Amino acid sequence: MKALSPFLAQRLARCLVLCSALCSAVSPAGSAFAQSPAAPPYLLDNTEVRDIRAQVLGRDYQLYVALPDSYRDSRKRYPVLFVVDANYAFPVVRNIASRLHKHAGMEEVIVVGLSYAKGDAGTYSRRRDYTPTTPRRHSYRSDMPGRQPAFGEAAAYGRFVTAEVFPLVARLYRADMGRKVFVGHSYGSLLGLQMLLSQPRSFEHYILGSPSLWYDAGIMFEREKAYAAQHRDLPASVFFGIGGLERLAPGKRRSRSEEDADMVEDLREFDAALNARRFPGLKTRLRVFDDEDHASVFPFVLTHGLRAYLKSSK
Template sequence: MKSLIPLLALCCCTAAAAAATVAPAAAAGSAANPATAPAYVLDNTEVRDVRATAIKRDYQVYVALPDSYRTSTRRYPVIFVVDAGYAFPVARGIASRLHRHAGMEEAIVVGLSYAKGDSAVYSRTRDYTPSVSRKGRRQSDMPGRPMASGEADGYGRFIAADVFPLIAAHYRADMRRKIFVGHSYGGLLGLQMLFTQPRTFEHYILGSPSLWFDQGVMFDREKAYAAAHRDLPASVFFGIGAREILAPGKQRSRAEEDADMVADLREFHDALATHRYPGLATTLKVFADEDHASVFPLVLTHGLRAYLKRQ
């Protein structure tokens, strides 16, 4: 069971290379045409097409199965990770390494792709953000198509209504133990689900959420949720790099160019804590010497440790 998934962003997690092989078909093609290099392949992975029925778009899911999957009959917790082009191979490698070298339980890893026909920037800006920015639309990187945003609700419903049944039908997945992983805009998506349908996942790993988006709209949504609810049944691990701070001499605001992401996340986490929701468990960790680009593997590692069991 193999799939051809490019590993352009795998530099953050070299452990994933341990289980990689060269696809026989690609190798044969290389012999026939020496100028064609074979593709890099991840073992025990599959790619499946999935239609988002409500929002009428097409996506793919990438699935990585644990080493013991073929020789066991048990069901496995499932890690769902957005921004799959980068994050899926990283998550696969880290999950495998945590099992092999740290004794953590194995998990199925599911990567959620960008929409077919869309660029990464276009797809994630539309699908992961909770609102249409009051500051106006950014310039689109897709000619002839204005940048879209604010469709996180629809994308969250797509995950629950279309992706979950697909995974449950084809794999021995323990759908009572689902983990969401999102970074940056992906963190916003996780927060949107947290405040609308918190039981969508049993554990949320949210790295460096872009709380500055739309002048801090997620702070407003946190207050609105608190005003209407007495509980928030969720387990959440927040992580961020210590270098994601405001440059010296600048005044902090709810704007991207003046955002102090560490201060924003501390403020957000403290706001959640003040409500004393009986069903909410949160952890916030700030990783020294890391920035927005480098912190994701650490957030993922610590977030998985906070939920997966030791064997």
């Protein structure tokens, strides 16, 4: 084949550059126009984010805060819902609480979501911060490469909430700190039980969904017995909720392990143990939601848990 002249080679190179530029501007749909700029994110009304340094833990977190619609135009103080697992639960709680106010006349509330630690994966953070102990036997794997899974810091995390989060919220918002509600689910409910059995007056009401009572061979049953042996009262209001499908599969033998736990029966047993103590200041309610499982039950637990505590005009 005859070689191209320098003039033709230069023209061919320019054509290739032009074709390359045109091809890079073509979208996957075939448009010859550059892709449009990224669309702005959807933002929840009346919400804001606060950074907080957990001095007692040496870690950084965020608080997601939702204010009532009437907040800007009023001087009143509002009950406060403190919600763990906020990356999932904060928008759910914020929207359900708002809907219950608008359509069922329920009191307005401030919602404070407690984020996972900055720089930590969600599973890593919640296992460490929400569990009461390091399990005596486990085969958990870390979701953070190069770091072993961590457990057992619920007591320290609870002190962070009461000693650092509470004062910040009280200082920045018109929060009625005499009407604080804890909202948790699964491991989050383990944290709630840890606080209930160590510093019960931290909250005026606890909403605890599907607590992982199988954790560490049923350690919270041991904690409940230890509390009862040393105290004559447990001043608290507690709403327990769980899905009716959170049961052990037929034919399997129930145990205090994650694989063979009957979470419904575990919760019934725990609630019965609390009530058998006849603590004068304790009030518990337990609701099993038929046809709901561990993943779907949280909105039902939240709705009924709020109705058990907040006032309604209807």
